[in-house]
Amino acid sequence: MVGFVNRPHPKHFPSMQTVFWAKPPSGWVKVNVDGSACENPGLSGGGGIYRRDDGRFVLAFSSAYGVGSNNQAEIRAIYDGIILCLDRGFSKIIVETDLKVAARLLSGTLATSWNWKPWVARIKSLVHAAELVFSVIPREGNGPADGMAREASGTQASIVISHYRDLPPHIRGLLFLDKVGLGVVRDTRVKM
Template identity: 25%
Template structure:
């Protein structure tokens, strides 16, 4: 006797395929671990006078459908200007990072910023915005939003940073992943990130094994 175990059709199959494809893209375009590394002291870096700095991050909680993003803007004196958390739902790391960037750039509408340093710990996202010719039809709407928003700035510059220099945004992104509402904005630092915010302000260092490129760490 043969028994067939009938299973219902996966209604989210196309979405899962898209997410896995983008996750593959994210991994492939992220820097591979080089064989040579050295210990380096990492900290959040101050930005030039006349500029404001945006740090963003995306978070996907393992084994769940809860993803989120978060970020904050600081002025040239390292003071809090504005921040946000957003709940995204089911997605992958690359899209969560793009959502974080989009929401961070949208803060400009309320904060009247014309010169902005953007800092993320996702190298793949930074490379996308340094390459104006890059096209990806799957993420085009989100990517196009971000590119249109960057065009609104008088001056904008993208930097990659290590996770240890992006702690405040990381904490906000994790909060976004678990919050019940879609979006929250903050006019002052949250209690949950005050320690990390103070560490950034005081230039506290964290050690990390970093790639050695051409003999330079």
């Protein structure tokens, strides 16, 4: 007996895209940042992961922000990420976030809401202190920074980690996958 499998028409397959973390150019450091809130609004925090042009881990941070939204936490994490870079002597910095609205806020193409205005102004004031480039990555490609932000919002503890071995194991795993060039699959029908 011959059987047939009913397969869905190709138009029913989700659109998939593989997201890869890209290394920064030679001489640059990239800080991926993210914000998290346990509820929105709720206890919030931000986090970031710094990597060199060869993909090596440099530094990570988690910052507790108290009650706020995930977007507020992301804007604050961008600021904290830049400040830590400057404190460590980095002058060529790529700040990568999964919050598309952040790029519009920082470029001036979107009006700043009153509760973000002070942080956006602080970020813009740092543009003269270093070469700053802002980029956006889909949320699936920002897993290590998301992990650090969730740590901060969940524990309300602020930490800086300078040794790879001190990172939580799941974040070390995500960094390894990024470094060897394995991407994360995302459904492009999902709106961010």
